[in-house]
Amino acid sequence: MSEVGESIIRGLKEALAYVQGEPVEVVVHHAQVPETVDVKAIRSDLHMTQREFAGRFGFPLGTVQNWERGHRRPEGAARAFLTVIARRPDAVIEALGGNPPPTGSAAAE
Numbered sequence: 080m081s082e083v084g085e086s087i088i089r090g091l092k093e094a095l096a097y098v099q100g101e102p103v104e105v106v107v108h109h110a111q112v113p114e115t116v117d118v119k120a121i122r123s124d125l126h127m128t129q130r131e132f133a134g135r136f137g138f139p140l141g142t143v144q145n146w147e148r149g150h151r152r153p154e155g156a157a158r159a160f161l162t163v164i165a166r167r168p169d170a171v172i173e174a175l176g177g178n179p180p181p182t183g184s185a186a187a188e
Contacts, residue, residue, distance in 0.1 A: 112159045118146040121165045135177060136164060 080088075096103045122132040122143070129147070133140040138157075145151040153161055164171050172178070 110159060112155075113162060114158075116153055116158050116161045116165070118143065118153065118161060121161060122147075124165070125168055135172065135175075136160070137175070 093103050093105055097105050097107075122129065125132065127135065129143050130140055132138070133143045142151070146153055160171075
């Protein structure tokens with residue numbers, strides 16, 4: 080078997096041992112996702128309308144509106160994604176294949 084194959088099998092055995100509670104030397108990473116995010120503040124910092132923000136990051140417009148009005152709140156993965164958008168918007172835009180946001184566009188809708 081190749082070194083890569085052996086490494087994968089070794090890793091799978093370590094993961095199985097870890098979830099079964101056996102003592103294993105592994106590094107575990109836990110994401111620090113905030114309990115709440117201020118969608119309107121994130122969008123405003125990017126100088127985007129609700130429509131621009133929704134389109135740029137793949138959210139339905141109605142979802143963005145509901146978050147900002149307080150009718151709903153972002154859950155789980157959406158909070159994590161919004162946190163990344165807030166901290167590294169250019170990286171997210173680049174990863175999604177878009178252009179950086181224009182400066183000075185209307186921020187309210």
